Amino acid sequence: MKIVHIISGLGVGGAETTLLSLVRHTQNTDVIHTVICLSALAPLASDFIDAGAKVRILGMHHSRPNPGAFVRLTKWILEEEPSAVQTWMYHADLIGGIATKIANVIKRIRRTHPLPKLVWGIHRSEVPTRHSAITRYTARLCSILSRYIPDQIVCCAEAARLSHIQFGYDSEKMTVIHNGFDTAKFSPNPEMRLAMLTACHLPNDSLLIGIVGRFNPAKDYDNFLRAAAIAATRLPHARFLMVGKDVDNSNHTLCERIEELGLTDKVTLLGPRRDVVQLMPAFDFLCLSSRTEGFPTVVGEAMASGTPCVATNVGDTALLVGETGIIVPPADSTALGLALEKMGLATYEKRAEYSMHARRRIIENFSIRSCWDRYFRIYSENKSRIR
Structure with missing residues (x-):
């Protein structure tokens, strides 16, 4: 089976x-992936190539129409002759x-078949x-x-499906496939904690609380920092490690807020990282402070790594975490701060229990294998059976 994926960019995101x-999971099988990146933003392109995918960069600008690039995209779809076209976002x-x-109209005129199935992808919980x-x-x-256009629409979360139906999307075409997680790649590794302490020049008795995500209003970092200031009063050894694009010392807005809250000595800004696999098992626990999410990848990766989570109740986060962590309302810094404090004051045995159940929950319910199986069934299903 050949699948063409069309995605806005290949930056680091959910x-x-x-x-x-998905590409890595099907490497060395009879599934062939071609990834077409609409923009020139493609820092992950080499990762896709290493995973066995063919990558084509269109180089469109998101705010300027480019008829030539659109024609080239149509030609590429015809050249690839896929069984399915999956679009993302x-x-x-x-x-x-x-x-x-348009490619399918051309194929009909040329009398070349079969026509690829077209599947849209929605990866936001809110419109x-x-x-x-x-x-x-x-x-x-x-x-x-x-x-009129897609044969089927895949949503990353039930919250995404419901909000987009309310927004006017065709409910009969929509289905939910939760993101899957590679439990071989993301797994517990106690050595990573010591490596993190050494790299950040922190005392061995530090409590490492991580947060991972780009600097964006949706991630609500102000909520996290206000919660951190609350928790720090009861957790003197807590150190808050912040990871993501623009989450570094050049972000003056972020640095000023950290100073205002008296957290300068307790927060370490690590910026964008490509080694999230090593970071996740290094944290004692992860925090998600977002005001909106679909199905948060960072939470699933942390759980697969045996790292329990304190998270806001956005999208399908509560469904993902289950009873393996602590869920609080979004945009409530007091509740989030108390939850961080509760997790931080938990005994080593209690956090170890959280850790074990978190990883088991991902393995049993949200593995990349089960995710791919559902996508494969959609790609393989006859068009006549859709709807």
Whole structure:
């Protein structure tokens, strides 16, 4: 089976990470992946190539129409002759969806068959009502065209499915496939904690509380820092390790907020990292402070690594965590701070119990194998049976 994936960019994000995991999982099988990146942003391109995928960079600018690039995309779809086209996120759904439909018209004229199945992907729990005008209009146009363009629509979370149905998406085409996690790649590794302490020049008795995500309003880092200030009063050995794009000392807004809250000596900004596999088992526990998520990849990766989580109740996070961590309301720094404190004051045995159950929950319910199996069934299903 040959699958063409069309994605807005190949930066470090939840959808991109899920796609990379799927490609890696099917490496050395009869599944052939071609990944078409619409933009020039592709720092993960080499990772996809190493995983066995063919990568093609279109180089479009998200705010400027480029008819030539669109024609080239249509030609690439025809050249690849895929069994299925999977698009990832709004811009790719719209542009890749229309290009695939045009490619199918050309195939009908040429009398070349079969036509590839077109599957859209939604990876946000909420519709983008507060984002840029281009993203809002793209999502609105996708909701209108959802009845005519895709054969099926995959949502990363039940919360995403419900919110997009309310927004106007075709409910009959929508299904939920939760992100899967590579439990061989993400696994407990006690040596990583010592390595982190050494790298950050921290005392051996430090309590390492991690947070991973780009600097973005959706991640609500102010919520995290205010919660950290609350927890630090009862957790004198706590050290808060922050990882992500623009989460570094050059971010003056972030650094000023850390200083205002008296956390300068307790927070370490690690910036963007490519070694999240090593970072996750180094934390004593992970925090998710987001105000919106679909199905948070970082939480699943932490759990697979045996790292318990304190997280806000956004998207399907509570479904993912279950009873293996602590869930609090979003945008409630007091509740989040008390939860960090509770996890930090838990005995070693209690956190070890959280750790064991967290990894087991991922293995039994959210493995990359089960995720791929569901995608494969959709790609293999006859079009006539859809809807």
